Amino acid sequence: MLSPFHFGKIVESDYFTNREKERKLILSNILAGINCILLSPRRWGKSSLVEACISQIRKEEHKIIICKIDLFKVHNETEFYELFMKEVLKNSSSKWEEWLELSKQFLKSIIPNISMGVGDSEEVSLSFKIPDVQKSKEEILLLPEKIAQKKKVRFIICIDEFQNIKKFQNPSEFQEYLRAIFQYFKSTSFIIYGSKRHIMAELFDRSDMPFFKFGEMLFLNKIESVHWEKYIVERFESTGKTITVVEANRIAKLMKNHPYFVQQLCHHVWLNCEKMVDEKTIEMGLNEMLEVNEILYIREIENLTSPQIAFLRAIINKEDKLTSKEVLTNYNLGSSGNVKRLKEALANKEIIDFIGITPEFNDPSFETWLKLHYFN
Numbered sequence: 001m002l003s004p005f006h007f008g009k010i011v012e013s014d015y016f017t018n019r020e021k022e023r024k025l026i027l028s029n030i031l032a033g034i035n036c037i038l039l040s041p042r043r044w045g046k047s048s049l050v051e052a053c054i055s056q057i058r059k060e061e062h063k064i065i066i067c068k069i070d071l072f073k074v075h076n077e078t079e080f081y082e083l084f085m086k087e088v089l090k091n092s093s094s095k096w097e098e099w100l101e102l103s104k105q106f107l108k109s110i111i112p113n114i115s116m117g118v119g120d121s122e123e124v125s126l127s128f129k130i131p132d133v134q135k136s137k138e139e140i141l142l143l144p145e146k147i148a149q150k151k152k153v154r155f156i157i158c159i160d161e162f163q164n165i166k167k168f169q170n171p172s173e174f175q176e177y178l179r180a181i182f183q184y185f186k187s188t189s190f191i192i193y194g195s196k197r198h199i200m201a202e203l204f205d206r207s208d209m210p211f212f213k214f215g216e217m218l219f220l221n222k223i224e225s226v227h228w229e230k231y232i233v234e235r236f237e238s239t240g241k242t243i244t245v246v247e248a249n250r251i252a253k254l255m256k257n258h259p260y261f262v263q264q265l266c267h268h269v270w271l272n273c274e275k276m277v278d279e280k281t282i283e284m285g286l287n288e289m290l291e292v293n294e295i296l297y298i299r300e301i302e303n304l305t306s307p308q309i310a311f312l313r314a315i316i317n318k319e320d321k322l323t324s325k326e327v328l329t330n331y332n333l334g335s336s337g338n339v340k341r342l343k344e345a346l347a348n349k350e351i352i353d354f355i356g357i358t359p360e361f362n363d364p365s366f367e368t369w370l371k372l373h374y375f376n
Helices: 020-031 046-060 077-092 096-106 133-141 143-151 162-167 171-182 197-205 225-237 245-254 259-271 279-302 306-316 325-330 336-348 364-374
Strands: 036-039 064-070 111-116 124-129 154-160 188-193 216-219 352-355 358-361
Touching (some): 020 036, 020 046, 020 216, 036 046, 046 064, 046 154, 064 077, 064 143, 077 096, 096 111, 096 143, 133 143, 162 171, 225 245, 225 259, 245 259, 245 279, 259 279, 279 364, 336 352
Parallel strands (some): 036 216
Antiparallel strands (some): 352 358
């Protein structure tokens, strides 16, 4: 029997829970031509939320072209332009003949290469030869806007892992150029998101950065317990198993309502449940989950310095005055200046994040493992 809980991939349909408020806001903005920037710690469900919005738009709006671009494997400007051009063309039509026509009309200096599979394979692949990126980049970036105007439709471009542009050779110049082109689009809107919240916040929330005020920023919050309770109970029931609202709430609280890890813990509890979930079943599921993740957590610890580990211990012990003389002495953290450096280092490693002023673990399962097995 398939697990009723999904994690580690896009969560869709019955596996997607709540986010009604965020979905409504994103849809309202993007359909009104307002760009959206999604910010949250990793694994909070940004990609699943965007996919839910895309699915709804495709069902209800027939004059909108949606293009998804993932920059995870993009390392430089040339690769960006190649991927941008390829995905915009591929999503503009289902006919390769139209790809050629649009290429000839709007990409004067670029030679498209379209190849078709032979035999049982009918797959069509699209690639380009760009003689001079610097001379071609403007017409590449203008491509969605020109296609939208020609077809009398709207383009919505979803860009994932946007923070990767920080790794390009001249990131500031590249961002300035993108903004200079994109800000004049009338028929094209963007949904931009990425897995490194602190870098994304720097790109869009600092007044000295090119993409400052590019669109409305949406900070995703955790899904509230009441929504998790309903979802967890229904998912167990869908497979003929039972869990009470109280136990569903306990699972959500154990993983601090973190979408990825609530789903993962639910999966392991479900595996250990025959008919009815009780306290022992949850404990078995939690231990199994921590055991599965342990090798990853050991590697995480091995890459930390002693002061960084001590700082994590202070957080787990709920020390709220991390720069006090007592805490600095008890945990051997050095000076208050060193505490600031420890915060920055652990945030850059994506181990902790700051929702407000309080440091929180990005992975509540890692926090639980540290508490129960490493520091115990």
